Amino acid sequence: MIVEPLGHTPVLVRAVGELLAVRGGEVVVDATVGLGGHARFFAEALGKDGTLIGLDMDPANLELARRTLAGVQPRVELIHANFAELPQTLASIGVDSIDVLIADLGVSSTQLDEAQRGFSFQREGPLDMRMDPRTTVKAADLINRLSERELGDLLYYNAQEFAGRKIARRICEVRREGRITTTTRLAEVVAGAVGVDPNSRKSRIHPATRTFLALRMAVNEETANLQALLEAAPSLMKPGGRVGVISFHSVEDKAVKTDFRRRKNEGIYRIATKKPVVADEDERRTNPRSRSAKLRVAVRIISG
Numbered sequence: 001m002i003v004e005p006l007g008h009t010p011v012l013v014r015a016v017g018e019l020l021a022v023r024g025g026e027v028v029v030d031a032t033v034g035l036g037g038h039a040r041f042f043a044e045a046l047g048k049d050g051t052l053i054g055l056d057m058d059p060a061n062l063e064l065a066r067r068t069l070a071g072v073q074p075r076v077e078l079i080h081a082n083f084a085e086l087p088q089t090l091a092s093i094g095v096d097s098i099d100v101l102i103a104d105l106g107v108s109s110t111q112l113d114e115a116q117r118g119f120s121f122q123r124e125g126p127l128d129m130r131m132d133p134r135t136t137v138k139a140a141d142l143i144n145r146l147s148e149r150e151l152g153d154l155l156y157y158n159a160q161e162f163a164g165r166k167i168a169r170r171i172c173e174v175r176r177e178g179r180i181t182t183t184t185r186l187a188e189v190v191a192g193a194v195g196v197d198p199n200s201r202k203s204r205i206h207p208a209t210r211t212f213l214a215l216r217m218a219v220n221e222e223t224a225n226l227q228a229l230l231e232a233a234p235s236l237m238k239p240g241g242r243v244g245v246i247s248f249h250s251v252e253d254k255a256v257k258t259d260f261r262r263r264k265n266e267g268i269y270r271i272a273t274k275k276p277v278v279a280d281e282d283e284r285r286t287n288p289r290s291r292s293a294k295l296r297v298a299v300r301i302i303s304g
Contacts, residue, residue: 010037026099031083036068057132084228121187187229
């Protein structure tokens with residue numbers, strides 16, 4: 001397993017390497033380059049004649065990726081962009097087709113660890129959750145503005161939170177007394193709504209986990225962006241090109257599964273993973289982030 005210089009361990013790296021099978025001289029797009037863990041692995045396979053293109057919504061991650069990828073052999077292009085903008089981004093650097101596309105949909109450790117970003121209920125911080133500073137809507141805006149019904153829908157459809165209606169009702173009750181503006185306050189409200197003590201040993205996961213996931217997805221429009229990437233991918237891939245997506249929850253995984261199956265039925269993709277690839281016991285133990293990771297890979301089989 002490769003651990004990149006900043007101490008970040010990319011998930012499912014062995015399976016990614018085997019299934020995407022990057023070869024020297026190819027053009028690879030890491031659509032969520034993050035800290036550069038997977039990208040560093042690809043760079044070693046690409047060699048001096050290859051091209052590595054990394055996108056990220058978070059400029060801070062891009063700077064860390066530059067450090068990770070310093071001195072590698074291939075041509076490297078690191079670009080501040082949402083992967084929904086991939087077609088335009090590639091056109092802007094004169095690339096019209098690619099051999100490999102990878103997207104790791106998880107939030108990065110740097111985003112979780114920085115309290116001011118507001119991604120984690122374990123740290124006191126503002127309810128922000130924006131991955132891209134260009135985004136104008138923050139999590140606090142949604143929590144304090146949406147109706148009870150809209151909040152309930154957001155929690156259920158984004159994160160399969162079955163207590164969403166109850167949580168939404170409690171949020172609306174609390175915010176009448178004053179805006180909910182911090183991560184810890186929201187976590188407290190959610191825990192109270194479902195009657196679960198997050199410090200209890202009986203609580204396997206924090207009761208606010210799905211609420212925070214649903215808000216993060218809404219703030220960053222993750223579902224729409226993923227659909228845009230999946231829709232664009234076939235037109236960007238060379239015949240024989242490989243596309244891989246690593247998802248971390250069922251809503252994302254279902255979207256990828258549905259798209260790949262549709263493309264297979266249309267004669268565009270061959271699915272290389274009949275079932276999603278998950279981490280083995282050793283990886284789950286050494287890299288807890290890998291526990292919910294699921295990798296699906298498809299191969300482009302026709303041009304056009």
